[in-house]
Amino acid sequence: MYISKSFIPILKNNPSEAKIKSHQLMLRVGMIKQSSAGIYSWLPLGFKVMKKIERIVREEQNNIGVQEILMPTIQSSEIWKESGRYEDYGEEMLRIKDRQDREMLYGPTNEELVTDIFRSSIKSYKSLPQLLYHIQWKFRDEIRPRFGIMRCREFYMKDAYSFDVSDEEANFSYNKFFLSYLKTFKRLNLTAIPMAADTGPIGGSLSHEFIILADTGESKIFTDKRVFELSTDDAKLEKNSLLNMRKKYEQYYSVTDEKFKKDEFEKNVSEKNRLITKGIEVGHIFYFGDKYSKPMGASVDLPGGKKDFVKMGSYGIGVSRLVGAIIEAKYDEKNEVMKWPISVAPYDIAIIPMINKNDNTALDQANKIYLELEKNNIDAIIDDTDENFSSKIKKMNLIGAPYQIIIGKKSDGHLLEFKEVGKDSQKIKLQNIIKIITEQKVKN
Amino acid sequence: MYISKSFIPILKNNPSEAKIKSHQLMLRVGMIKQSSAGIYSWLPLGFKVMKKIERIVREEQNNIGVQEILMPTIQSSEIWKESGRYEDYGEEMLRIKDRQDREMLYGPTNEELVTDIFRSSIKSYKSLPQLLYHIQWKFRDEIRPRFGIMRCREFYMKDAYSFDVSDEEANFSYNKFFLSYLKTFKRLNLTAIPMAADTGPIGGSLSHEFIILADTGESKIFTDKRVFELSTDDAKLEKNSLLNMRKKYEQYYSVTDEKFKKDEFEKNVSEKNRLITKGIEVGHIFYFGDKYSKPMGASVDLPGGKKDFVKMGSYGIGVSRLVGAIIEAKYDEKNEVMKWPISVAPYDIAIIPMINKNDNTALDQANKIYLELEKNNIDAIIDDTDENFSSKIKKMNLIGAPYQIIIGKKSDGHLLEFKEVGKDSQKIKLQNIIKIITEQKVKN
Numbered sequence: 001m002y003i004s005k006s007f008i009p010i011l012k013n014n015p016s017e018a019k020i021k022s023h024q025l026m027l028r029v030g031m032i033k034q035s036s037a038g039i040y041s042w043l044p045l046g047f048k049v050m051k052k053i054e055r056i057v058r059e060e061q062n063n064i065g066v067q068e069i070l071m072p073t074i075q076s077s078e079i080w081k082e083s084g085r086y087e088d089y090g091e092e093m094l095r096i097k098d099r100q101d102r103e104m105l106y107g108p109t110n111e112e113l114v115t116d117i118f119r120s121s122i123k124s125y126k127s128l129p130q131l132l133y134h135i136q137w138k139f140r141d142e143i144r145p146r147f148g149i150m151r152c153r154e155f156y157m158k159d160a161y162s163f164d165v166s167d168e169e170a171n172f173s174y175n176k177f178f179l180s181y182l183k184t185f186k187r188l189n190l191t192a193i194p195m196a197a198d199t200g201p202i203g204g205s206l207s208h209e210f211i212i213l214a215d216t217g218e219s220k221i222f223t224d225k226r227v228f229e230l231s232t233d234d235a236k237l238e239k240n241s242l243l244n245m246r247k248k249y250e251q252y253y254s255v256t257d258e259k260f261k262k263d264e265f266e267k268n269v270s271e272k273n274r275l276i277t278k279g280i281e282v283g284h285i286f287y288f289g290d291k292y293s294k295p296m297g298a299s300v301d302l303p304g305g306k307k308d309f310v311k312m313g314s315y316g317i318g319v320s321r322l323v324g325a326i327i328e329a330k331y332d333e334k335n336e337v338m339k340w341p342i343s344v345a346p347y348d349i350a351i352i353p354m355i356n357k358n359d360n361t362a363l364d365q366a367n368k369i370y371l372e373l374e375k376n377n378i379d380a381i382i383d384d385t386d387e388n389f390s391s392k393i394k395k396m397n398l399i400g401a402p403y404q405i406i407i408g409k410k411s412d413g414h415l416l417e418f419k420e421v422g423k424d425s426q427k428i429k430l431q432n433i434i435k436i437i438t439e440q441k442v443k444n
Numbered sequence: 445m446y447i448s449k450s451f452i453p454i455l456k457n458n459p460s461e462a463k464i465k466s467h468q469l470m471l472r473v474g475m476i477k478q479s480s481a482g483i484y485s486w487l488p489l490g491f492k493v494m495k496k497i498e499r500i501v502r503e504e505q506n507n508i509g510v511q512e513i514l515m516p517t518i519q520s521s522e523i524w525k526e527s528g529r530y531e532d533y534g535e536e537m538l539r540i541k542d543r544q545d546r547e548m549l550y551g552p553t554n555e556e557l558v559t560d561i562f563r564s565s566i567k568s569y570k571s572l573p574q575l576l577y578h579i580q581w582k583f584r585d586e587i588r589p590r591f592g593i594m595r596c597r598e599f600y601m602k603d604a605y606s607f608d609v610s611d612e613e614a615n616f617s618y619n620k621f622f623l624s625y626l627k628t629f630k631r632l633n634l635t636a637i638p639m640a641a642d643t644g645p646i647g648g649s650l651s652h653e654f655i656i657l658a659d660t661g662e663s664k665i666f667t668d669k670r671v672f673e674l675s676t677d678d679a680k681l682e683k684n685s686l687l688n689m690r691k692k693y694e695q696y697y698s699v700t701d702e703k704f705k706k707d708e709f710e711k712n713v714s715e716k717n718r719l720i721t722k723g724i725e726v727g728h729i730f731y732f733g734d735k736y737s738k739p740m741g742a743s744v745d746l747p748g749g750k751k752d753f754v755k756m757g758s759y760g761i762g763v764s765r766l767v768g769a770i771i772e773a774k775y776d777e778k779n780e781v782m783k784w785p786i787s788v789a790p791y792d793i794a795i796i797p798m799i800n801k802n803d804n805t806a807l808d809q810a811n812k813i814y815l816e817l818e819k820n821n822i823d824a825i826i827d828d829t830d831e832n833f834s835s836k837i838k839k840m841n842l843i844g845a846p847y848q849i850i851i852g853k854k855s856d857g858h859l860l861e862f863k864e865v866g867k868d869s870q871k872i873k874l875q876n877i878i879k880i881i882t883e884q885k886v887k888n
Contacts, residue, residue, distance in 0.1 A: 007511050007574055009565035033561055036520035036548070041561055044511045067451050067488045072598045073517060073581055074538075074550070076480040091543045094518075096550075099535045099585045104480070106518070106540075117477055117485055121453035130451055137517055137581065141543045154516045 001347070003383045007044050009033075010395055020216050021331045022324035023148030025338060029398045031323070038145025038153035045346045045399065046323065050156065052344040053188065053322050054135060057158050060184040064176040064237065066131040066160050071113050073137050077103035079112040082296050089201065092140045094153075106139035109202065111292050111314055114161045118310070119298035125165045128300065128310070129173055133160035135319060149324050150218075150280075156320035162313045165300065167289070170311035174206065174287050175242035177315040178249075181210050181283045182232045187444065188322065189341035190329060192282060193227055195254045202314060204288025209281050211256065214328040217278030222260050224252035224269045280325045287313040332422075338400030339421040343444040347381040347401040348437055349373065352393060354408050355386045362407040369405060369416070369430060376434045378441075397421065403437060445791070447827045451488050453477075454839055464660050465775045466768035467592030469782060473842045475767070482589025482597035489790045489843065490767065494600065496788040497632065497766050498579060501602050504628040508620040508681065510575040510604050515557050517581050521547035523556040526740050533645065536584045538597075550583035555646065555736050555758055558605045562754070563742035569609045572744065572754070573617055577604035579763060593768050594662075594724075600764035606757045609744065611733070614755040618650065618731050619686035621759040622693075625654050625727050626676045631888065632766065633785035634773060636726060637671055638690075639698045646758060648732025653725050655700065658772040661722030666704050668696035668713045724769045731757040776866075782844035783865040787888040791825040791845040792881055793817065796837060798852050799830045806851040813849060813860070813874060820878045822885075841865065847881060 009030035018024040026032045031046030042050060058068070074096070080086035086093075094106040107113065114132060122130060135158045145153050162173035178194065185192035190212045197209040211221055227249065235245040253268040256279070265274070290309040293299065299307045318325075331338045342348065351369055353362035366382050373380045381401060383392045389408075396404060406417040406425065418433050419425040453474035462468040470476045475490030486494060502512070518540070524530035538550040551557065558576060566574060579602045589597050606617035622638065629636035634656045641653040655665055671693065679689040697712040700723070709718070734753040737743065743751045762769075775782045786792065795813055797806035810826050817824045825845060827836045833852075840848060850861040850869065862877050863869040 004571075005509075007513070007565070007576060030565070033564065035516060035557060035560065036518075036522075036546075037544075039516045039518055039520075041516060041557065042514040043561070044513055047512055047514050050514075065449075068491055069451070069488055070486040070491050070494075072479060072483045072485060074480075074483055074583065074598055076483075078480075094540065094542060096538065096540050098538060099587065100481075102480075113479060113485065116479065117487070120477065121451070121474070127448075132451060139518065143543065154518055 001381045003381065003385055006381075008399070009043070010398070018148060020147050020150065020328065021333050022150060022327035025327050025331055025398065026148055026324070029400075032149060038142055038151075040149055040152060040154075048346040049340065049344050050320055050323050054156075054158075054319050056187050056343060057184055057317055057319055058135065060180045060187070061133050061158065061160060063183075064131070064180045066133045068134065069117075069132050070134045070136060071107070071110050071117070073106055073139070074104050075107045075113055077105055079116050079296070080105065083112050083115075083292050084295060085112070085201070092142065094139045094141045107136075108138055108140045109314075109316075110134070110136075110159055111161070111202070111312070112296070115292045115296045115298050115312070118163055119293075119296060122163065122300060124301045125303060128163060128165045129169060130163040131160065131173060131176075133158060133315075147324075149320050152320075155318060158317045158319055160315040162315070163298075163310045164312075165302070165308070165310070167311055170287060170289070170313060172239050172242065174285065174313050175246050176237065177285050177313070178208065178246050179232055179235050179237075179242055181285065181315075181317070184317065185210060185212065185282065186232075187343055188326060189343065189444070190282070190326065191228060193221070193223060193254050193279070194249050195221070195223075195256060196250070196259060197256070197284065198258055199286055199288070202286045202288065203291045204286045204313075206287040208285050209256065210283035211279035212282055212325055212329055213277055214280050214325070215278055216328050217280045219279050219281065220257040220260075221254070221277055221279040222257070222265050223254040223275050223277075225273045225275045227252040227254055280328055282322055282325050283315075283317045285313065285315045336394065337397045337421060339402050340400045341444065342402050342437075342440045345400065345402050347399070348378045348441065349380045349403040349405065349433075350396040350399065350401040351380055351382045351405045352389075352396055352407065353382070353384070354389050355384070357386070362409070365407055372430060373434065376438065378434060378437050403433070405433065445825045447825065447829055450825075452843070453487070454842070462592065464591050464594065464772070465777050466594060466771035469771050469775055469842065470592055470768070476593060482586055482595075484593055484596060484598075492790040493784065493788050494764060494767050498600075498602075498763050500631045500787060501628055501761055501763055502579065504624045504631070505577050505602065505604060507627075508575070508624045510577045512578065513561075513576050514578045515551070515554050515561075515580060517550055517583070518548050519551045519557055521549055523560050523740070524549065527556050527559075527736050528739060529556070529645070536586065538583045538585045551580075552582055552584045553646065553758075553760075554578070554580075554603055555605070555756070556740070559736045559740045559742050559756070562607055563737075563740060566607065566744060568745045569747060572607060572609045573613060574607040575604065575617060575620075577602060577759075591768075593764050596764075599762060602761040602763055604759040606759070607742075607754045608756075609746070609752070609754070611755055614731060614733070614757060616683050616686065618729065618757050619690050620681065621729050621757070622652065622690050623676055623679050623681075623686055625729065625759075625761070628761065629654060629656065629726065630676075631787055632770060633787065633888070634726070634770065635672060637665070637667060637698050637723070638693050639665070639667075639700060640694070640703060641700070641728065642702055643730055643732070646730045646732065647735045648730045648757075650731040652729050653700065654727035655723035656726055656769055656773055657721055658724050658769070659722055660772050661724045663723050663725065664701040664704075665698070665721055665723040666701070666709050667698040667719050669717045669719045671696040671698055724772055726766055726769050727759075727761045729757065729759045779841075780838065781841045781865060783846050784844045785888065786846050786881075786884045789844065789846050791843070792822045792885065793824045793847040793849060793877075794840040794843065794845040795824055795826045795849045796833075796840055796851065797826070797828070798833050799828070801830070806853070809851055816874060817878065820882065822878060822881050847877070849877065
């Protein structure tokens with residue numbers, strides 16, 4: 001992509017209305033544009049990042065055998081009356097009347113709708129477990145939307161739902177998602193800590209939030225540092241293996257201030273392992289048994305001839321929110337340098353040629369490099385504008401492609417000035433650059 | 445995928461509420477489920493087809509250099525008041541009041557919102573042309589939604605928008621989409637005819653509908669058969685080449701009854717070339733100059749120092765509608781046989797083993813074949829249920845994978861019974877099956 005042809009509207013300065021890093025950067029480099037309070041359009045740069053995050057979330061859902069569906073955004077109020085949540089949900093639910101005066105709503109979550117889909121099709125324990133997910137827009141009518149896409153009204157979310165015959169089987173499903181979430185966040189180059197959580201309006205008896213560390217986070221967190229040494233590498237998609245993995249994580253005290261108790265923290269975590277910092281919620285999983293299946297009559301035939309209500313859980317990841325969360329975790333605000341993890345970077349590399357009025361040498365070289373990278377499936381952005389060199393570098397540091405090739409006045413034959421953002425530059429051949437980036441892309 | 449583990453709720457008979465082929469089949473094989481009037485959930489089978497269509501639509505947009513963005517579903521009424529369409533649009537617009545009592549709406553189309561995005565960022569002719577698209581849910585509050593996803597209320601659509609400095613440049617943009625649409629429908633194995641059309645509520649002076657032939661189509665069409673002999677193979681992304689291509693299509697009389705004039709038809713089309721049949725609209729493109737840019741103040745600086753309003757067009761493809769349109773065009777209702785084009789088929793091939801209580805030989809062989817196909821990136825579905833053989837064949841004929849491997853009682857060593865749906869079966873080796881399918885996938 002050539003900057004001159006792109007729709008990447010970059011601002012000279014941070015917009016004054018933005019109070020946190022992610023909101024500032026996203027407006028500054030034209031990733032998003034607000035269309036009304038708490039509602040945003042995703043411009044090409046932001047869209048590319050969000051789509052790459054979506055792909056990773058999708059792959060990790062598919063890897064644990066969840067089937068993808070797509071439920072509509074507009075729901076009938078009827079099923080919400082069946083579950084009893086229509087009145088409970090309060091003003092955050094966007095209520096709508098259609099032209100026939102029917103009560104509709106813009107779905108803030110989908111427990112009711114997916115339970116309705118399940119009950120109309122699945123009748124026997126033999127068809128269980130069923131794991132279903134969709135990635136769809138949701139709406140919550142926040143009274144004071146703020147912080148850009150971090151606390152907005154229309155947001156993009158992956159929500160999954162599990163249906164099982166017993167508590168034990170449902171626990172197995174729960175743990176599959178537990179694993180899948182840790183793997184998803186790792187691929188996004190985020191360290192997410194699972195924390196026992198309250199269940200709020202979703203309800204249920206068991207719940208974990210997945211929280212990533214960020215100084216600017218909304219929640220205060222209290223954790224045992226040793227949790228960072230854990231990994232999911234040994235976990236297999238089997239009951240015992242997954243249960244052991246979850247226990248490994250649960251042995252370390254990690255909570256948000258919502259659940260914090262000073263004496264427990266001090267009893268369970270030795271002084272040198274205590275970490276008190278801030279974090280951002282990026283995922284939340286719930287087990288709630290028959291909370292929805294019972295009032296909505298979603299039951300299956302059991303082996304002995306009896307019937308029972310299915311045991312359900314739900315599992316959310318904020319896809320649009322993750323764009324902001326990654327910025328909060330990775331953006332160096334002081335130096336105005338963003339480096340996207342290569343798995344979700346809008347471009348793999350930026351090519352920055354110095355362009356003077358009567359000298360196109362650097363641009364010509366940039367074009368050749370661009371074509372060669374393209375042949376090797378490396379997605380590059382060229383700054384082909386005639387702005388001054390330092391403002392071009394500054395702009396590319398904000399856009400955040402993790403690598404840069406800088407082409408100054410005196411090009412040094414076949415050796416290029418190559419830079420991993422945040423590190424020193426080096427002079428190397430194009431073929432080596434291709435090798436480095438390709439290896440990083442395969443690994444992530 | 446194994447049928448026994450899948451969420452593919454198949455009905456024994458056609459549902460009585462469905463009046464047209466696509467609606468019947470989609471309910472019958474569990475591609476969709478209605479959640480309320482004119483609003484559907486997409487179950488795994490339907491979802492897979494729609495996603496594959498979306499991918500092709502996306503690639504063909506990218507191929508002509510359109511940049512992808514994503515605008516929200518909920519819009520403010522303010523911009524619609526600026527363009528003057530807020531009152532005009534009538535009851536099909538789903539109007540919403542949020543908790544602050546602000547007038548919002550669920551976007552039925554996005555001319556206003558994209559013009560707002562454009563005007564806030566692009567100030568100079570130097571940044572033109574700008575071509576932007578998004579693929580997003582829309583809502584039109586039809587008074588009588590019917591025919592399943594063919595005339596529903598919430599639907600998935602690709603809409604693109606072009607911004608140019610002059611009529612001539614805008615015409616070039618228009619012709620790029622004209623080409624892109626013909627290529628898109630061809631990859632979906634559909635013959636689409638571009639027809640001069642009225643512009644309706646979008647407005648403007650130039651418009652084409654793209655219509656595919658289907659006996660059950662909603663529009664009567666009158667066309668010169670010779671239009672089917674045309675191809676886009678020679679067209680290049682250059683002004684003259686694209687103009688010539690469009691002229692080639694426009695030389696043949698092709699209209700819907702909306703524009704039909706008997707004397708013109710008879711004057712322009714010789715008797716042997718006349719075709720009167722029915723069709724379905726799958727795409728619509730519009731050129732409307734400054735209809736939105738003028739009232740909304742979207743202007744750019746021109747070379748001489750003057751300013752002018754940008755010239756705009758818009759370009760829609762109904763992505764969810766195409767799922768139904770392909771069924772209308774391809775489903776053999778009499779014999780209950782569907783054959784999806786391989787580019788969008790939910791599965792590449794169905795494996796149908798005969799399973800008896802005490803004999804797993806056929807299922808074991810099916811499993812081995814499945815794994816071998818998977819290694820070769822061929823997506824198979826196995827019917828591992830113990831239903832009787834003929835009802836399994838019937839079910840798979842409805843699901844519509846374009847190829848089948850049938851494993852009866854007496855398996856014939858390394859020769860498999862292989863069938864392209866609608867053709868006779870043959871006995872061939874697995875490696876040859878892999879070769880045939882791989883070649884078809886690459887070609888499409």
